[in-house]
Amino acid sequence: MNWKQIAESWLAFDQLDEELRTELEQIKHDDQAMQDAFYEPLKFGTGGIRGVLGAGINRMNIYTVRKAAKGLALYLERYGSDFKKHGVVVAYDSRYKSKEFAIETARVLGVHGIKTYVFTSLRPTPELSFAVRHLGTAAGVMITASHNPPEYNGYKVYNETGGQLPPEQADLMIEKVNGIENELTIEVMDQEALEEQGLLQWIDEDVDKAYLSELKSITLNADVISKQADELNIVFTPLHGTAGKLVTQGLKQLGFNQVHLVEEQMIADPEFSTVESPNPEEHQAFEYAIGLGEKVDADILVATDPDADRLGVAAKNAAGNYQVLSGNQLGALMLDYILANTKEIPSNGMMIKTIVTSELGRAVAEHYGIQSMDVLTGFKFISEKIEEFQQTSTHTFMFGYEESYGYLINDFSRDKDAVQSTMMACEMAAFYNEKGMTLFDALETLYEQHGYYIEDLHSVKMEGIDGAKEIARLMDRFRENPVNTAGDLNAEIVEDYTTGRRTYLADGREEEIELPSANVLKVKMSDDCWYCLRPSGTEPKMKFYFGVKGETREEADRRLEQLKKAILENM
Missing domain, CATH: 3.40.120.10 (Alpha-D-Glucose-1,6-Bisphosphate, subunit A, domain 3)
Known part of the structure; x- marks a missing residue:
């Protein structure tokens, strides 16, 4: 049946839910609205x-x-x-x-x-x-x-x-x-x-x-937490979602005494009425947390999204203002902290990240002598590898993360876990606070050690039938003519995850990408820089990812602007 026939079958169904019937009656003469509601099933x-x-x-x-x-x-x-x-x-x-x-x-x-x-x-x-x-x-x-x-x-x-x-x-x-x-x-x-x-x-x-009993197992420095129990000021908000109970209980059982709650956002509110978007990736979501942080002179601000699988963290920058860490930055910091404070790092240790996550994590892992593995975007692929490791004993899982604010420390859960991550982020903040350092001080140390890795994401909302067509057109266009130069950067490798082929541009050599097929195109440029195109799997959006590395912050910033300009001008 076409969409009109399906819509008619709903209207003719005598047991249709009354609320839904009322909605259909209101839009049944609006072809565009009806088509959007019935043109295809949710996928x-x-x-x-x-x-x-x-x-x-x-x-x-x-x-x-x-x-x-x-x-x-x-x-x-x-x-x-x-x-x-x-x-x-x-x-x-x-x-x-x-x-x-x-x-x-x-x-x-x-x-x-x-x-x-x-x-x-x-x-x-x-x-x-x-x-x-x-x-x-x-x-x-x-x-x-x-x-x-x-x-x-x-x-x-x-x-x-x-x-x-x-x-x-x-x-x-x-x-x-x-x-x-x-x-x-x-x-x-x-x-x-x-x-x-x-x-x-x-x-x-x-x-x-x-769950709370298992949560105790991720602690690495109980002595530091004990010393900082009354010193570290923590502000927490669940952004009207589900994390309130477990996070507050988890921080309490760790021993942190200075936990300040954003009371307006502790309420489970389906309208998320105090934020434009309940997404810790969006810096505006921290408005209330920053206000409370300034009042209590907080050392760390933590925000979880409504279902508590994503964690955002803010800390004071060099100017003394609260700044939100990116998912790439927080993930690299947690990875470094975990590996630096693990007494015996297994020789078969493995860090897992997604193909659009910063290469800084790989540099940190190599520094501590463990391997890194890239998987497709979606935490299910990290979970799949963890299970594979357990079944085969080939590797020991050390940490998994993705740039979109998702992290997993211990595998007693198998999805990105903002409750675990909050515990680790606060412990890490206590560790650096004892040394007189903020999280941004620690990040600068990482950059000085491994290079200035900077990333960015540009998303374009493309809704409905026309949006889906435009997304397909963009992907086809970049596959046929990828952007090969951006300032002093030149394309070296093209990875098309739809065909599963990796092409080396210097000699045309090809090899298989050992990952499942996905509608993703990644182009690796010179000097560890790259860009990637991927339609969102959960929203009507086209996503453009960018990653650069520079010997200095200025060089990295310049390269990022050059790369973004070159790609987005070809949309």
């Missing part, structure tokens, strides 16, 4: 499905959630009845409809005889990942749209290891979802019947306690 990307709340197959609503849940049930049945007996654990964040979507998931899974464990109240994504492992379930579901605006929600699926579905499993899941012809007629059970039959079990503090 699984790097983080499951994510979209604007509303009516239609291209929107997040109870029917698209039921379709995802039905696909999950069929996916689990593919592995046999014994596997699905382990059940599914579901968590949700503070967004509109999140708890409703969690219960809808249980109502669908119950029809297939699959038990669902659902948290009684909102919880962070990393705790969902941990809960899969702790409870031994066959899968997990996190209802969240991460750091997207309030009108969004999403649905992330995790496998039995606690990681998001890697490509092979995601393909099978997508196949099952796409095979469902009519999302409106998916059978569901009543919540009361689920509870009576033991197919819905509510969970809460027992899992919290188990």
